[in-house]
Amino acid sequence: xxxxxxxEDAAFRDEMRTFFTTEIPQEIxxxxxxxxxxxxxxxxxxQRLMNQHGLAVPHWPVEWxxxxxxxxxxxxxxxxxxxxxxxxxxxxxxxxxxxxxxxxGSQELKERFLPATANLDIWWSQGFSEPDAGSxxxxxxTTAVRDGDEFVVNGQKTWTxxxxxxxxxxxxxxxxxxxxxxxxISFLLIDMTSPGVTVRPIELIDGGHEVNEVWFxxxxxPADQLVGELNHxxxxxxxxxxxxxxxxxxxxxxxxxxxxxKQYAGEQLADPLTAARFAELENELLALELTALRxxxxxxxxxxxxxxSVLKLKGTELQQAVSELVVDLAGPDSLASGAGEDSAIPWWxxxxxxxxxxxxxxxxxxxxxxxxxxxxxxxxxGL
Amino acid sequence: xxxxxxxxxQALREAVRGLVGKAYSDFENRRRxxxxxxxxxxxxxxxxxxxxxxxxxFREEDGGSGAGPVExxxxxxxxxxVIAPEPYLASVVLAGGMVAAxxxxxxxxxVLGALSAGECVLGWAHAEPGASGAARWSATAxxxxxxxxxxEWTLSGVKEPVVAGARADRLVVSAALPDGGTGxxxxxxxxxxxxxAGYPTHDxxxxxxxxxxxxxxxxxxxxxxxxxxxxxxxxDIGRVMxxxxxxxxxxxxxxxxxxxxxxxxxxxxxxxxxxxxTFRAADMYVSLELARSVTxxxxxxxxxxxxxxxxxxxxRAALQTSRAGRHLGQEAIQLHGGIGMTAEYAVGSYTSRLTxxxxxxxxxxxxxxxxxxxxxxxxxxxxxx
Numbered sequence: 169x170x171x172x173x174x175x176e177d178a179a180f181r182d183e184m185r186t187f188f189t190t191e192i193p194q195e196i197x198x199x200x201x202x203x204x205x206x207x208x209x210x211x212x213x214x215q216r217l218m219n220q221h222g223l224a225v226p227h228w229p230v231e232w233x234x235x236x237x238x239x240x241x242x243x244x245x246x247x248x249x250x251x252x253x254x255x256x257x258x259x260x261x262x263x264x265x266x267x268x269x270x271x272x273g274s275q276e277l278k279e280r281f282l283p284a285t286a287n288l289d290i291w292w293s294q295g296f297s298e299p300d301a302g303s304x305x306x307x308x309x310t311t312a313v314r315d316g317d318e319f320v321v322n323g324q325k326t327w328t329x330x331x332x333x334x335x336x337x338x339x340x341x342x343x344x345x346x347x348x349x350x351x352x353i354s355f356l357l358i359d360m361t362s363p364g365v366t367v368r369p370i371e372l373i374d375g376g377h378e379v380n381e382v383w384f385x386x387x388x389x390p391a392d393q394l395v396g397e398l399n400h401x402x403x404x405x406x407x408x409x410x411x412x413x414x415x416x417x418x419x420x421x422x423x424x425x426x427x428x429x430k431q432y433a434g435e436q437l438a439d440p441l442t443a444a445r446f447a448e449l450e451n452e453l454l455a456l457e458l459t460a461l462r463x464x465x466x467x468x469x470x471x472x473x474x475x476x477s478v479l480k481l482k483g484t485e486l487q488q489a490v491s492e493l494v495v496d497l498a499g500p501d502s503l504a505s506g507a508g509e510d511s512a513i514p515w516w517x518x519x520x521x522x523x524x525x526x527x528x529x530x531x532x533x534x535x536x537x538x539x540x541x542x543x544x545x546x547x548x549x550g551l
Numbered sequence: 552x553x554x555x556x557x558x559x560x561q562a563l564r565e566a567v568r569g570l571v572g573k574a575y576s577d578f579e580n581r582r583r584x585x586x587x588x589x590x591x592x593x594x595x596x597x598x599x600x601x602x603x604x605x606x607x608x609f610r611e612e613d614g615g616s617g618a619g620p621v622e623x624x625x626x627x628x629x630x631x632x633v634i635a636p637e638p639y640l641a642s643v644v645l646a647g648g649m650v651a652a653x654x655x656x657x658x659x660x661x662v663l664g665a666l667s668a669g670e671c672v673l674g675w676a677h678a679e680p681g682a683s684g685a686a687r688w689s690a691t692a693x694x695x696x697x698x699x700x701x702x703e704w705t706l707s708g709v710k711e712p713v714v715a716g717a718r719a720d721r722l723v724v725s726a727a728l729p730d731g732g733t734g735x736x737x738x739x740x741x742x743x744x745x746x747x748a749g750y751p752t753h754d755x756x757x758x759x760x761x762x763x764x765x766x767x768x769x770x771x772x773x774x775x776x777x778x779x780x781x782x783x784x785x786x787d788i789g790r791v792m793x794x795x796x797x798x799x800x801x802x803x804x805x806x807x808x809x810x811x812x813x814x815x816x817x818x819x820x821x822x823x824x825x826x827x828x829t830f831r832a833a834d835m836y837v838s839l840e841l842a843r844s845v846t847x848x849x850x851x852x853x854x855x856x857x858x859x860x861x862x863x864x865x866x867r868a869a870l871q872t873s874r875a876g877r878h879l880g881q882e883a884i885q886l887h888g889g890i891g892m893t894a895e896y897a898v899g900s901y902t903s904r905l906t907x908x909x910x911x912x913x914x915x916x917x918x919x920x921x922x923x924x925x926x927x928x929x930x931x932x933x934x935x936x
Contacts, residue, residue, distance in 0.1 A: 461844075
């Protein structure tokens with residue numbers, strides 16, 4: 169057992185800390201720290217800076233821009249990025265479609281898409297969920313019917329995050345209507361400028377436009393944009409959803425918000441109940457961070473650690489609890505969410521409730537926390 | 552950064568698991584052991600001494616085997632797994648730890664040598680009856696006072712509950728010094744002016760009321776010196792070891808619960824088909840793993856030997872483990888249903904032991920209060936040095 173990082177890992181941490189706090193523009197980091205909405209340009213700029221330094225897609229194969237890092241280093245990279253309030257590489261590109269193409273795509277698909285995906289030259293959207301297929305993804309109904317060298321796609325996707333910026337969308341589509349549920353699904357890459365693709369915004373409870381509905385009406389997709397084999401899309405989707413071991417619990421970001429909340433609290437920190445809430449949340453975050461380190465330090469075989477579900481479940485609960493604390497600190501000031509910059513109320517109070525409301529999503533997306541409980545019960549406890 | 556045991560540590564774990572498992576994995580054996588005084592298996596205590604387990608934390612020149620906190624935590628966790636009633640925490644970690652930290656070379660060799668050899672059970676007489684507020688779980692003594700000078704000292708007052716106090720061959724007693732501060736003393740419980748009234752505790756252990764009426768006492772270390780800081784450090788190490796013991800107990804309480812959910816049928820189907828129940832088991836697992844992370848980390852902090860960090864780490868482990876112990880203990884009984892309430896079935900005893908560990912050295916609220924009082928002094932909590 170060893171408490172300290174090895175000298176090499178400690179040096180690596182310093183290197184990451186320096187990069188993130190000096191190379192990524194302050195204005196972008198302030199936007200994250202103040203929980204304001206990032207523009208598309210800011211997200212792109214940040215990812216391109218990281219990509220230039222080989223830091224955008226460290227978990228990809230080395231030949232496509234990855235780094236041969238240990239899980240622990242990936243963890244450190246991720247935590248330092250969050251600590252410095254740097255927007256992480258766009259998940260749809262870096263964590264989702266990229267690894268799928270790199271693992272299951274043809275050489276041609278890899279060459280065509282991976283460099284552009286790493287550099288965010290293509291902004292990917294995710295086309296998995298449908299109105300009747302959320303956590304029960306295998307119930308999806310969007311169809312792709314082969315017609316010569318093309319697929320003809322019809323159907324509707326929903327909860328497409330930041331789909332308004334999307335250049336391309338990776339979709340799960342039903343290619344064999346006869347096969348049972350998971351068996352007839354394929355993984356298709358679709359250009360969102362194709363005729364027949366419509367993106368419609370969904371307004372959310374925080375007032376923001378973050379997710380969309382995407383409609384496909386007789387959209388013709390070249391057959392060579394199929395990833396892997398026909399009707400094996402479910403395997404690729406499972407790979408995509410299961411291969412994320414690092415960063416499922418946003419510990420660094422939540423710690424940063426909690427530390428900032430102490431500044432917001434000011435004199436309120438002298439109230440014993442408030443101080444106790446801080447102390448209890450800090451302790452739970454410490455426990456979570458140490459659990460993430462245990463998972464990262466012990467998953468050298470590359471397999472998902474079963475405790476990843478603990479990180480997702482507890483990580484999102486704490487993320488939500490901290491946002492709730494900030495609303496409570498703001499008190500009546502928190503109503504001023506629509507006030508402009510000339511408001512007498514500090515910005516953090518104005519942002520508090522939209523951020524709190526927005527974060528209710530955290531325990532729903534990426535496999536709801538109920539799904540995580542089911543995974544723990546089934547795969548870890550054997551129930 | 553490494554959370555895994557090396558080969559020697561794994562071998563130690565297997566050896567201890569083998570020994571105490573043989574003694575107590577049949578819960579009936581434990582029931583028999585706790586049914587009569589002294590409330591534990593003297594033979595097993597002797598075997599632990601032979602294996603070097605009782606002398607584990609002490610220097611070789613003091614008669615111990617010079618191992619570190621990680622090894623002691625491994626032992627504590629294994630004892631927790633079978634809720635062994637042997638007074639390892641009180642006798643070795645706390646009383647022995649006080650002697651190791653405060654005693655003269657001569658005292659250490661004599662007392663720790665006998666403790667390590669299994670020839671002497673030490674009692675840790677520190678808690679004072681009816682203490683409330685800040686006095687609870689503090690490192691100081693108030694109700695027992697010391698008077699004397701040089702090597703001639705006597706103690707007066709009452710200590711209670713003293714774990715294994717009636718069985719103990721020697722007592723390590725904390726007492727308020729005439730010039731202020733708290734000192735530590737060795738007391739022969741068979742000597743004059745000492746009365747002991749032993750009784751069973753709810754977790755199957757034994758405790759006693761120890762009355763001291765100008766009882767002769769030998770100061771540990773320099774006579775009259777204030778040892779409050781020393782006591783505080785040893786108590787904090789004891790807290791971390793209590794957490795390790797709780798981890799063992801929680802692990803088995805969860806395993807027992809999941810076995811039960813798989814095997815017990817109601818309405819014609821196994822309980823594990825009811826999602827409401829399996830989700831609660833999943834939450835128990837989350838609590839356990841978080842407590843394990845903090846306790847393992849705190850053990851490494853103790854091993855790293857930075858006293859200024861130990862108090863903080865101990866409080867954090869104790870808070871997390873207190874919350875987890877209550878959660879797992881309560882849910883374990885609930886998910887077992889009525890059978891969990893019976894003395895014959897083990898799971899209730901696990902909950903009882905977890906409750907005792909929770910209150911022995913400071914419960915979650917106590918440690919939360921400590922942590923809350925300093926929350927404004929730092930930005931983030933960074934677990935890495």
